[in-house]
Amino acid sequence: MNDDIFTFLIAGKAGQGTKKAGIVAANFFASLKRNVFQLNDYPSLIRGGHNFSIVSTSSRKIYSHYMKADLAVLLDQRSVKSHRNHLTEHGLLVYDDSTGKQEQGIGIPIASLAKKYSNPDLIVGVAGIATLAAAIACDRAILDTIIQKEYQRNAQDNLSYAHEIYDKVFEKIPEQFIIREGTDTHPILTGAESIGLGVSAAGLDLYFAYPMTPSTPILHFLSSQGKKLGVRTIQPENEIAVANMAIGATITGARSMVGTSGGGFCLMQEAFSLAGMVEAPVLFFLGQRPGPSTGVPTYTEQGELLFSLYPGQGEFPRIVASPGSIEEAFYLSAELLNLAWQYQTPAIILSEKHLTESSMNVDLEPGKISEVKPAIHTEGKYQRYRKTDSGVSPLLFPPSKNMIKWTSYEHDEDGYTTEEAEEISQMHIKRRTKRESLIRYLQQNIQTVNEYGSGDFCVFTFGSTTMSVREAIIHAGLSCTVVQPIYLQPFPSWNLTKFAGRPSVVIEQNSTGQLEQLLREKCGILPMNSIRQFDGRPFDPEILAQKLKEMIV
């Protein structure tokens, strides 16, 4: 590798604490002022199976994990089988040799040493951290501090177990890795946490969700931290209730959001359309996993891009945007909540498991986020659907001496049901006008497309794949321009058509090229190449860099 990337991999059964060890390792690297990216890979089960966590770290900003590890700690035979070839040139494999079976690498009796402690299954994650500490020549006192802070249950057991592992690895390791200190420390967040903080900053009051991977981490984060942030979480009986309750809450002025994944979002189509008709500003989070149907619940995909653009029946303005990094997720989620209220229409944060459940260090400035107040009625007779130049009617919340009627039927300006031809047309025009105002606002005030790097060759991508692409390009030192549409509905063709005619590739995580279709249809961009991956796994930047190198000559 041409820069100082170091990758730590820990793998084992569900319940062995590999994810926790990954998080601890990431925080440990962060305390060395290094940048980190952590990926958790796990199947849909609670005990057994095969889980792993990868932490890649560098003294420069890093946007992806790498599949090849410098240090791999493999807690069971299945992990050895799966990962024995996932090593860098000088990579070191540390495995559990409790069964007596010999492998390439350093055997440590990880399981049998754990036997004398309470919870021998749960404690083995500690072995990963102790191995890491020994392999990078970290002082034992520092290891103790980490263990005491991060593994507080049965702390004494954890400490003595960590010491045993540390000493054994230290004794057997041929040469230690040198990890340089970086320059700055920044907190580490998952994408889900970043989204939760972003919407809290923009004034979210209520978060409604029915559990579904990969949106569940937002529900969990806001359930644990929301109260502190002024947000409450509610888990109703199904996604239909989720969306309808959120719409109900908005009419009181409460800023409301729902979180779901593809299947749950299907159940919300009817309510999404209701939100469009009554003009309820609800923010939806749509987390993608491989589909169709139940699909592959705990893995990643971008197969719902086109599905997300036109949810619900009928014509009304929809807003869809997808964050290209964990940092961007913070600002964009806040921006979408604000836009929903400014234009009184449903908005969607479109993302993927790879973003919500991966983590990286972030440099966030909450002060940059504002809570944009919606248009509020001040005097005179109130009409919920009063026609205005922008199409946006001022809001008013109960209790009020004025009558405030939000109506799912086509309605007149007062909110009474109508079937009159002229009124039907007028309300269609009002909603269409809102969309036109929204587009003007996006054009004038909002960054709708990101561009990274320079070079004639264009790499189009979106969502979390942007992170994989940026990492691949930095890693391989490629000269090209990454073009990431942040907004997908309305599609920001005003910022994209200039790229037509340039040599290009579209990189996305689906099999049919949905972003490519949009670029063709909306901007007349005819990409020359495409790289698509749809096996549920995010791209490995090394493999992606190889493919890109062949295209950018």
Add this chain to the structure above:
Amino acid sequence: MNQELTTPVENTWCPGCGNFGILNAFKKAVQILEAKGVDRTYLILSAGIGCHGKIFDYVPLSGLYSLHGRSMATIQGIKLGNPDLKVLTFAGDGDAFGEGISHMIFAAKRNADITVIVHNNGTYALTTGQFSPTSQKGFKGPSSLEGNPEPPINPLSLMLEAGATFVARGYAGRIDHLALLIVEAVLHEGFSYIDVLQPSVVFNNTYKEYNSLVEIIEKPAERLEDAVQRAKRFDRMPIGVFYNVTKPVFHKEFYGEWNPVMNRLSHEERLQRILSILNNRSMKEVEDMKK
């Protein structure tokens, strides 16, 4: 809002429809509630889709005219947004026990502080008279020419078993009695269910039957089992309050006295707290050791 509770919207219910009785009873109930100190501006309405739903356009009160089967979810959301409001929805029997039955059962189970008034006419009238969840077995409609093959749901016993804390039955032909039931339901803290016997003059004209069968209950049953037993009587149609108990309500179990729109954290306070969460993220102990 005018005192007479009228709107400029043309009433399009069939002459003689039981819905008129419910509308008139509701208007009376609003007047009585105001006399009891419930300001009408705090009374927020919803309705489902069907003949019953038109009532939303016929009273000049605020609210959200919802979807078929979803209005009880809508008003639970309104209540969670601002618990100071009194929320009430009108629903049809198709709304409440066909499309939206899960919301009904869960609203009762969690004792959401809402009132649901079901205009139970035993038919899908606005779609021209098909059988509904509460249609009698054998009911003939355009989709059941040889008679409805299913037995009806018993809304009262279902709501009692699901945990409703206020369960009543009214009759569209007894307006003053129904008005008082609505007042009691709105004042009840918890999930209030009123099943209203509503004749549909065109598709299921039950006036004659109900006029001879209804009999007023003097007081609610003390035990749930007795209320359920009364709900299962078919020789007579008891009307009145079947059951009325006090239990903790959902939003208070959940929030205590907090009110999302009245007790909002200021923007500055939120930003401060976000900063403190971010600052607590790093492994400071290790950094300190390195100093």
